Structures are given as C-alpha cells and as structure tokens.
Amino acid sequence: MREALEGSQAIARAISLCKPDVVAAYPITPQTHIVENLSKLVADGNLHTEFVSVESEFSAASVVLGAAAAGARAYTASASQGILLMSEVMYNISGMRIPLVMTIANRAVGAPLNIWNDQSDTMAVRDAGWIQLHCISNQEAVDTTIQAFRLAQETELPVAVNMDGFVLTHTMEVIDVPAQAEVDKYLPPFEFSRKLDPANPVSMGTLVDPNWFSEVRHSHHAAMVKALPKIEEIDKAFAKVFGRASGGLLTVEGDKKAKVAILAMGSVVGTMMAGQDEFKDEVGSARIVKLRAFRPFPAKALRDALKGVEKLVVIDRAISPGLGGVLGTEVSAVLSTMDNGPKVYNYALGLGGRDIQASMYKDLLKAIENPKAPRFAIFDADLKKLPPEDR
Amino acid sequence: MAPRSDNSKRLNELRMKHGRPPAGPNEPKAAKAEPTLREQQPRFRGLESGHRACQGCGEALAARLVMESAGPDVMVANATGCLEVFSTPWPQTAWRVPWIHSLFENASAVASGMEAAMKAKGKNTKVLSFGGDGATYDIGFQSLSGMLERHHNVLYVTYDNEAYMNTGIQRSSSTPHAASTTTSPVGAERMGKRHLKKDLLSIVAAHHIPYAASASVAYPADLQRKVRYAMGVEGPTFLVIHSPCPLGWRHDSALTVEIARRAVECGLFPLVELERGALTNIMPIRDPRPVAEYLKLQGRFAHLFKKNDYRAAEELDHLQALADHNIAIYGLRGEGTDPVDTTGVAQVRRGGPLAGRN
Numbered sequence: 001m002r003e004a005l006e007g008s009q010a011i012a013r014a015i016s017l018c019k020p021d022v023v024a025a026y027p028i029t030p031q032t033h034i035v036e037n038l039s040k041l042v043a044d045g046n047l048h049t050e051f052v053s054v055e056s057e058f059s060a061a062s063v064v065l066g067a068a069a070a071g072a073r074a075y076t077a078s079a080s081q082g083i084l085l086m087s088e089v090m091y092n093i094s095g096m097r098i099p100l101v102m103t104i105a106n107r108a109v110g111a112p113l114n115i116w117n118d119q120s121d122t123m124a125v126r127d128a129g130w131i132q133l134h135c136i137s138n139q140e141a142v143d144t145t146i147q148a149f150r151l152a153q154e155t156e157l158p159v160a161v162n163m164d165g166f167v168l169t170h171t172m173e174v175i176d177v178p179a180q181a182e183v184d185k186y187l188p189p190f191e192f193s194r195k196l197d198p199a200n201p202v203s204m205g206t207l208v209d210p211n212w213f214s215e216v217r218h219s220h221h222a223a224m225v226k227a228l229p230k231i232e233e234i235d236k237a238f239a240k241v242f243g244r245a246s247g248g249l250l251t252v253e254g255d256k257k258a259k260v261a262i263l264a265m266g267s268v269v270g271t272m273m274a275g276q277d278e279f280k281d282e283v284g285s286a287r288i289v290k291l292r293a294f295r296p297f298p299a300k301a302l303r304d305a306l307k308g309v310e311k312l313v314v315i316d317r318a319i320s321p322g323l324g325g326v327l328g329t330e331v332s333a334v335l336s337t338m339d340n341g342p343k344v345y346n347y348a349l350g351l352g353g354r355d356i357q358a359s360m361y362k363d364l365l366k367a368i369e370n371p372k373a374p375r376f377a378i379f380d381a382d383l384k385k386l387p388p389e390d391r
Numbered sequence: 392m393a394p395r396s397d398n399s400k401r402l403n404e405l406r407m408k409h410g411r412p413p414a415g416p417n418e419p420k421a422a423k424a425e426p427t428l429r430e431q432q433p434r435f436r437g438l439e440s441g442h443r444a445c446q447g448c449g450e451a452l453a454a455r456l457v458m459e460s461a462g463p464d465v466m467v468a469n470a471t472g473c474l475e476v477f478s479t480p481w482p483q484t485a486w487r488v489p490w491i492h493s494l495f496e497n498a499s500a501v502a503s504g505m506e507a508a509m510k511a512k513g514k515n516t517k518v519l520s521f522g523g524d525g526a527t528y529d530i531g532f533q534s535l536s537g538m539l540e541r542h543h544n545v546l547y548v549t550y551d552n553e554a555y556m557n558t559g560i561q562r563s564s565s566t567p568h569a570a571s572t573t574t575s576p577v578g579a580e581r582m583g584k585r586h587l588k589k590d591l592l593s594i595v596a597a598h599h600i601p602y603a604a605s606a607s608v609a610y611p612a613d614l615q616r617k618v619r620y621a622m623g624v625e626g627p628t629f630l631v632i633h634s635p636c637p638l639g640w641r642h643d644s645a646l647t648v649e650i651a652r653r654a655v656e657c658g659l660f661p662l663v664e665l666e667r668g669a670l671t672n673i674m675p676i677r678d679p680r681p682v683a684e685y686l687k688l689q690g691r692f693a694h695l696f697k698k699n700d701y702r703a704a705e706e707l708d709h710l711q712a713l714a715d716h717n718i719a720i721y722g723l724r725g726e727g728t729d730p731v732d733t734t735g736v737a738q739v740r741r742g743g744p745l746a747g748r749n
Contacts, residue, residue, distance in 0.1 A: 021507075021508060021511035021512065022504060022507045022508055022511055024503075024504065024507075049511065050507035050508070050510050050511045052503060052504070052507050052541065053541070054500065054503075054537055054541075055533060055534070055536065055537035055540070056533065056534075056537070058496070058497065058500070058533075058534070059497065059499075059500035059503070059533075059534050059537055062493060062494070062497035062500030062501045062503075062504065062534065063500050063501070063503050063504035063507065064504055065493055065497075065501055065504060066468060066491070066493075066500065066501035066502060066503065066504025066505040066506075066507075066508070067504035067505065067507050067508040067511075068504075068508075069491050069501075069504075069505065070466065070489075070504070070505040070508035070509065071508060071512065072504075072507070072508035072511050072512065074504070074508075088494060089493070089494065089497060092493050092494055096491075096493075196466045196489035196490075196491060196505065197489055198463060198464050198465065198466065198488060198489055198516055201486065201487060201488050201489045201490070202489060202490075203479050203484035203486050203489075203490045203491075203492075204490070204491040204492070205491050205492035205493055206479035206480070206481045206482075206484060206492065207475070207476050207479055207480050207481060208481045209480065209481070212481055212482075
C-alpha cells in the first residue's frame with residue numbers, strides 16, 4: 001500500500017513486517033525516530049517483540065548478539081558515536097558469524113560535535129566484517145531492510161543497512177509498504193544453525209590460538225566473498241515478489257556510454273541523477289555508478305561498470321585524514337588491476353551535513369575539465385574561512 | 392613393555408578402597424563394595440574436569456559448584472577472564488551447557504539478549520552470566536546495572552578473586568585495601584593498594600533486585616543453597632563468590648579452601664543475603680578470628696607482617712577495623728547459638744595441610 005511516511009517511520013514499519021523476536025536500541029540522533037516508532041508499534045500491540053531499552057549502544061549491540069546467538073531474529077539501529085561505541089561488539093558479532101540486522105542512520109563523528117549527515121560512522125567500522133549496504137531513497141531502505149534479514153540468515157553474517165541521517169531518516173516520501181503476506185512469503189522464519197540450545201550445547205566465542213586464527217579469518221573473508229552473488233540473488237528474488245529491485249551490488253544510471261563517470265553511495269546518488277537531468281545540456285551527461293554494496297566490495301562488477309570510462313569522480317562522504325577519501329581510496333585500489341582504467345578524482349562532499357545541491361553535478365564535471373584538477377579535495381570546503389596556515 | 396611400578400599398585404589399592412572400578416583389564420577387580428556417598432548422589436557436571444585452571448583454583452571450584460546446582464537447562468554468557476580462557480581453548484571445551492563468550496564488559500548485556508530471546512520464544516531455560524571481579528566491579532559495571540534495572544531473569548555470578556588474575560595480577564576495584572598486586576606494588580612509598588574494596592553487593596542490592604548474596608568456596612553447601620534459591624527466583628539475582636587465587640594471592644594451592652574460610656571467619660568477607668535491598672540472612676561468626684590469621688597465609692599481604700615497620704602495623708589495624716566494621720553492620724556475631732554457623736564448622740576437627748596448626 002502506498003503511504004506518505006517519514007523515512008524512520010517507514011523503516012519501523014519494515015522492521016515490524018519482518019517480525020523480529022528481539023529489538024534492542026539506545027537513542028541517538030538521527031536514529032531516534034526509528035526506535036520511537038518501533039516502541040509505539042509495541043505499545044499499541046501492533047508489534048510483538050521483546051523490546052530491550054538498553055543503557056548504551058554498547059549494550060544494544062551486545063543484547064542483539066546474545067539474542068541472535070540464542071536463536072532469535074534480532075534488530076538494532078544506531079548512528080555516529082553510537083556506532084563507534086558499538087564497534088568492539090560489531091567485530092565480535094561478525095567474528096562469531098552471528099546473523100542480525102542493524103540500521104545505521106549515517107551521521108558525522110565528533111569532535112567537533114555534529115549531528116548531521118555524512119558517512120564517517122559506517123566507514124569507521126568498514127573492517128568490522130559486516131555486510132554493508134547503502135540506500136539512495138527511503139523506498140530502497142525499506143526494501144533493503146527486508147532483504148537484509150534474509151541475507152543475514154542465509155549468509156550467517158550481520159548486515160548493516162545504511163541510510164543517510166536526516167536526508168532520508170527525516171524526510172517524507174511516498175512509500176510502497178509491502179503487504180505482510182508477501183513479506184511472509186519472501187522471508188522465512190529465523191533459523192540459526194549454531195544457536196545456543198540446551199538440547200545440543202555448543203561453546204561459542206572460545207579462545208583461538210595462532211594455530212587456528214588465520215583459518216578463522218580466512219573463512220570469514222570467504223563468507224563475505226560468497227555473499228556477493230547472494231546479495232544479487234536476494235535482490236532478484238525480492239523483485240520477483242514485490243515487482244522492484246534495489247540495485248544488487250551496484251547499478252549504472254544515466255548515460256551508460258559516457259566517458260565520464262560519477263560514483264557514489266547513498267542519497268547523493270539521487271542528487272547527482274537530478275543534477276544530470278538539469279545540467280546535461282550544459283556539461284554533458286555522465287555514467288552514474290550507484291554503489292549499493294560497500295562490504296563485500298564488488299570489485300569485478302565495478303571494473304565492468306567502468307569499462308571505457310576515462311575520468312571518474314568518486315564522491316566521498318567520509319575522509320581518512322592524512323590520506324584522502326575512504327571510498328575513493330578503495331575504488332582506486334580496485335581499479336589498479338584494470339587495463340586503461342579511468343583517472344580517479346576523489347572529492348569529499350557534504351561532510352557534517354553540508355547541503356549538496358543538484359548543481360554540484362555541474363560543479364564536479366566542470367572541475368575535472370581542468371588538467372590541474374586535484375586528485376583529492378574536500379570539494380565544498382571554503383578555505384577562506386580558515387587562517388592562512390590551515391589552508 | 393615396562394613393568395608396572397609400585398605406584399600403580401598403590402593407585403589400584405586406592406581405587407579399590409574407594410570403590411572405583413579398576414584402571415585396566417589386568418588389574419584385580421574390587422570386591423563389590425557399597426556405592427560411595429558420591430556415587431549415590433550423582434551430580435550434574437556443567438563444567439567438566441580436564442580444563443586448564445591452575446592447581447587450587449578457587450574460581451574453577453566455585454564454577455563447578457554453581458553448575459552442579461544450576462543444572463542442565465541453562466545457558467551461560469561468560470565474560471572474558473580466566474574462567475573463559477581455561478575452559479575453552481579451541482577446539483576443546485569443558486562446558487556441557489550452551490555457553491557463549493563475547494567480550495570483557497558485556498556479559499550482562501549478552502545475557503539480557505539471551506533472556507529476551509528465551510522470553511520471545513516462550514522457553515524457560517535460565518540464563519546465567521559469569522564474570523570475574525574485573526569484568527563485574529569494573530569494566531562490566533554499567534552493563535550489569537542495566538541488566539539489573541531492566542529486571543532480566545538472569546542469575547549473575549561473579550567469581551571474586553580480587554584482582555585481574557588473567558592478565559597477571561593487576562589491582563581491580565575489588566582488590567582489598569593494602570593488598571600487593573603488580574599495579575599496586577609495595578615500595579618505599581606504598582603499602583599495596585591505597586583504596587578500599589568496592590562494596591559491590593550493596594550497590595547491586597540498591598537496584599532492589601529480588602535476591603543478592605555473597606558466598607564462599609569454603610562453604611559449598613551454603614553456596615549451592617544460594618544458587619538453588621536464585622534459580623527459583625523470577626528476575627535478576629546476583630551472587631558474589633569469594634574465590635581465592637593461589638597464584639595471585641601467593642599461597643600454597645592446597646590452602647584455597649582454608650584461606651577462603653578464614654576470610655569469612657575474620658569478617659573481611661561476610662556471607663550475607665539481601666532481598667529487594669533488605670538484609671534477610673547472614674552466616675554468623677560467633678568467635679571472629681583476628682584478620683592477621685587470614686592475611687598471614689598470603690604473599691600479597693606479606694608486607695603487613697614486616698617487623699619494626701610502623702606502616703605495617705598501621706595497615707594491619709586498618710584491615711582489622713574494616714573487618715570489625717563488617718561484623719558490626721551485618722551483625723555477624725548473631726544471636727543465640729546455631730549449629731550450622733561458622734563456629735560449628737570450625738569446631739569440627741579437620742585434617743588437611745594445616746591440621747594441628749593455627
């Protein structure tokens with residue numbers, strides 16, 4: 001049914017459709033509306049779940065870890081500092097290969113304190129061993145959330161669904177909310193092969209010495225690599241039931257033959273598509289690569305998508321100070337094995353919630369026409385605001 | 392094949408004497424003896440033998456006693472620490488129940504999640520959470536408080552050996568005053584730990600949970616009664632078990648139980664029970680021992696017995712005052728006589744390494 005819903009409200013509805021046994025969360029802007037909506041669904045008797053209001057994000061992650069290990073479908077949501085506080089547990093969840101789902105309402109990481117959107121939080125846990133998916137719209141976030149539960153239990157890996165804070169979480173959009181019967185058809189009841197069960201006791205999280213640790217890491221890596229086709233397969237299965245897909249590992253939008261490309265994750269992809277519609281007569285059209293899976297990283301699919309591209313702008317919503325953009329650096333690494341790969345321009349944009357307008361499409365394409373264009377920059381930083389020694 | 396040693400013969404005699412089956416097919420069978428008391432009382436062994444705890448480990452003993460009483464329909468969330476490390480070196484495990492270790496500071500939260508899962512699934516399996524004093528008094532303090540406040544149906548057991556033993560004897564907030572550890576060493580300027588042992592039981596009781604108690608490996612029947620009671624309570628329950636560590640406390644590994652007993656008898660580790668925040672039961676000590684009799688058996692307090700050191704005398708007085716304070720506030724001298732109090736136990740003639748000595 002099509003309804004006008006705020007992003008967070010839509011996510012709460014999607015979670016409710018997936019019938020989690022246990023939800024644990026701690027409030028943090030801009031994730032709060034998700035847990036408020038879930039709490040209300042529980043209070044009204046529309047969602048039957050054990051809702052655990054914890055005393056920190058650290059415990060939120062630990063509660064869902066314990067719940068999923070004990071065989072329950074578990075869900076949590078967080079952002080920013082909350083993700084960093086969870087990070088130790090996040091490594092633990094994936095290391096034990098416990099399937100659960102988390103929404104990250106992407107927000108900058110302090111200091112300085114900033115509650116607005118960028119993707120520094122999810123980038124800070126890129127090596128935590130979770131599947132990390134990015135959404136460009138609230139419809140995609142709803143659909144990806146439902147897919148994430150199936151993906152988690154089929155891969156026995158935790159899945160983080162990223163949606164930009166405020167830009168998506170606090171924005172009204174017309175959402176096609178799936179029917180319960182269809183979700184039930186798509187998403188089987190939760191099963192976890194190694195669950196804690198007194199009838200068949202197992203020990204989880206044991207001490208592993210150097211004789212075994214490398215093999216454990218290898219199998220984790222192998223599981224992530226195997227998840228690549230799984231992400232596509234589960235998206236296709238979703239399209240079969242619901243009539244729309246969310247973009248598999250990545251999709252190419254815009255002019256698929258263009259020699260200039262823009263690659264990005266999250267809501268900024270939509271902004272670039274709007275910018276192309278508006279400014280293509282002025283600066284020409286580009287291939288717009290919408291990267292949905294950040295972990296596992298679809299290296300081959302990306303190289304295929306960029307065949308024939310000469311110049312590539314990678315938009316980053318997070319930086320690694322002293323190196324450059326996080327996504328840009330990874331894309332460059334992946335393209336290094338490509339013959340005649342594109343020249344990469346890595347530009348960080350919209351850090352800490354700075355507005356990215358459709359005209360940015362034009363600004364980016366114009367900038368790389370300059371042969372002296374820098375290969376990395378915080379593109380929208382106004383250096384005039386800084387003392388000369390910091391520029 | 393090498394001839395059998397006399398030692399083997401001796402072992403076989405012992406086996407026969409104790410009614411156990413012979414070790415090999417060539418050894419004579421024992422006369423059919425009456426089953427021993429132990430054989431008549433089969434116990435659930437949730438924590439099996441063969442793990443890698445040190446000789447005389449108080450924590451291993453305590454955990455075995457807890458598991459015996461808790462029974463098979465449980466699952467355990469274990470914090471990082473000795474218990475976790477010595478019981479589960481991959482690919483081995485000493486646990487016969489579902490067991491999970493996540494991190495140092497989140498055992499209570501993991502247990503909360505497991506309990507929520509059981510609730511959601513309509514199952515009665517009781518969730519236990521285990522941690523040492525570092526995991527409980529210090530780094531996991533917040534998640535413990537959260538679990539108690541949210542009223543999860545979890546029995547939390549802390550095995551209190553009064554320091555970070557797994558990392559090599561560093562002081563925790565549970566380390567007693569004046570104890571020497573590797574991070575509270577004795578020197579010209581210091582007489583061991585400068586601060587008091589945190590009174591965690593009172594803090595836990597202040598959450599007004601249904602049941603919180605202290606126990607000691609020296610009093611296994613009392614310990615197991617407390618576990619059984621807690622198992623029957625719906626809601627959060629808490630048990631702190633005084634568990635000597637021969638390596639960290641620097642005492643002979645044969646003295647674990649004796650030292651734990653003296654800690655109770657001198658008043659430094661009172662055995663009490665609190666329900667909904669109110670004191671409901673104590674184990675009385677009619678005739679408290681001087682704290683020196685507890686302290687002098689342990690290397691971590693050796694500096695308190697240095698001759699002609701006024702600081703040693705001062706700290707000894709200080710510890711005696713702490714014990715006296717416990718005796719006063721908990722009323723440990725009790726009223727009337729009670730055949731099962733510590734005095735009764737102490738009056739029984741015992742064997743063991745300190746028989747005939749004070």
